[in-house]
Amino acid sequence: MRSDERQLNLFGTSVTWSWPNLFKENEAPGLQLYDRTLLMSVIGLICFGFVMVMSASMPEAQSLKGNPYHFVMRHLVFIIGSVIIAAVVLRIPMAMWQRFSPIFLLIVGIMLVAVPFVGHTVNGATRWLVIGPLRIQVAELAKLAFAIYMAGYLVRRHQEIRENAKGFYKPIAVFAVYAILILMQPDLGTVVVLFVGTVGLLFLAGARLLDFFALILTGIMAFVALVLLEPYRMRRVTSFMDPWQDPFGSGYQLTQSLMAYGRGDWFGQGLGNSIQKLEYLPEAHTDFIFAVIGEELGFIGIIVVLTVLLFVALKAIKLGNLCIQIDKAFEGYLAYAIGIWFCFQTVVNVGASIGMLPTKGLTLPFISYGGSSLWVMTAAAMILIRIDHERRLSSIQAVQGKKS
Numbered sequence: 001m002r003s004d005e006r007q008l009n010l011f012g013t014s015v016t017w018s019w020p021n022l023f024k025e026n027e028a029p030g031l032q033l034y035d036r037t038l039l040m041s042v043i044g045l046i047c048f049g050f051v052m053v054m055s056a057s058m059p060e061a062q063s064l065k066g067n068p069y070h071f072v073m074r075h076l077v078f079i080i081g082s083v084i085i086a087a088v089v090l091r092i093p094m095a096m097w098q099r100f101s102p103i104f105l106l107i108v109g110i111m112l113v114a115v116p117f118v119g120h121t122v123n124g125a126t127r128w129l130v131i132g133p134l135r136i137q138v139a140e141l142a143k144l145a146f147a148i149y150m151a152g153y154l155v156r157r158h159q160e161i162r163e164n165a166k167g168f169y170k171p172i173a174v175f176a177v178y179a180i181l182i183l184m185q186p187d188l189g190t191v192v193v194l195f196v197g198t199v200g201l202l203f204l205a206g207a208r209l210l211d212f213f214a215l216i217l218t219g220i221m222a223f224v225a226l227v228l229l230e231p232y233r234m235r236r237v238t239s240f241m242d243p244w245q246d247p248f249g250s251g252y253q254l255t256q257s258l259m260a261y262g263r264g265d266w267f268g269q270g271l272g273n274s275i276q277k278l279e280y281l282p283e284a285h286t287d288f289i290f291a292v293i294g295e296e297l298g299f300i301g302i303i304v305v306l307t308v309l310l311f312v313a314l315k316a317i318k319l320g321n322l323c324i325q326i327d328k329a330f331e332g333y334l335a336y337a338i339g340i341w342f343c344f345q346t347v348v349n350v351g352a353s354i355g356m357l358p359t360k361g362l363t364l365p366f367i368s369y370g371g372s373s374l375w376v377m378t379a380a381a382m383i384l385i386r387i388d389h390e391r392r393l394s395s396i397q398a399v400q401g402k403k404s
Contacts, residue, residue: 034389042381049367056292057285078371082378089382098330101152108145111138112181127185137372139190147337155329168211189360200340256281260295268298285369313343331387
């Protein structure tokens with residue numbers, strides 16, 4: 001069996017697929033059929049996230065559950081689920097994602113409709129569906145479903161988007177339906193992520209500038225209206241501008257986060273030595289885990305984590321370019337969408353924890369505690385691996401065809 005055929009076992013349909021194939025080196029140079037650096041970056045982020053969740057969650061777990069390892073054990077289960085999801089997603093051809101993208105969008109839409117009526121409520125927000133032993137945050141699934149739908153739509157209607165306003169506004173109508181359903185939970189952060197991804201893809205697809213700027217203006221006006229209509233959103237926006245005006249009220253979470261960064265200095269206090277995680281900083285293991293990273297690992301640790309996250313996002317964008325160049329438009333647009341999603345969500349999470357953006361409740365990709373976020377992010381990352389695999393395979397087949 002040739003080395004490239006053995007590598008195909010990683011993505012094959014047989015049940016003989018095994019994890020050792022992920023790390024086996026090719027015997028022949030130039031025949032590596034997936035991006036090892038991207039895969040190892042994602043695995044590294046997930047493992048680092050487990051360590052930081054363990055460090056950040058133990059005091060709160062002891063206080064709330066009487067067991068310091070409560071969140072750690074749950075996060076370990078989430079990681080095991082991610083391994084299973086990765087094994088499944090790696091087997092799915094991209095043609096299948098393209099063919100069933102409208103059905104996937106419809107299924108997630110139905111789940112979003114169900115959330116306000118039968119969903120599980122946590123901290124006043126109804127965002128989760130309980131399916132057997134699983135508790136799924138449907139808004140996380142919506143990010144992936146909408147990215148896949150947009151990639152398929154741009155392939156089907158590419159010329160119409162460039163020349164006709166009707167083609168431009170059709171996906172905006174679908175986005176509006178999703179946005180309304182997600183705002184009913186409520187979850188403005190996810191709506192903003194979907195909007196930025198939609199705008200980015202339409203821009204990359206060559207939409208007319210007039211339509212593009214009209215969409216951005218409409219989005220900004222809608223965001224301002226949503227903030228003004230809800231007092232708690234208005235408090236978030238005003239408190240992040242000057243949290244020290246009310247350090248024990250609306251500005252409490254941000255002031256505690258800023259103190260964590262201040263204690264971290266250049267090299268941090270050392271892993272496990274955070275003071276702010278001792279129930280001073282709310283959501284230390286979820287939305288504000290980056291502040292704990294800053295306190296324990298310092299500025300150097302922050303730069304390393306951001307560099308790896310940026311590397312993953314840029315890999316996705318570069319992969320999109322490579323796919324577009326060889327006429328794999330669906331794969332290219334989907335890679336673009338995932339790259340924009342990872343990058344923007346990281347910016348919002350970090351920006352909120354350092355006081356540059358209002359708190360939006362978005363997780364730090366691959367690192368924050370949370371099963372739905374980790375599972376969906378893992379699925380998206382494995383789709384990138386699959387896209388790159390199919391691109392490399394087609395290039396090899398093209399070369400072999402020319403030789404024969």
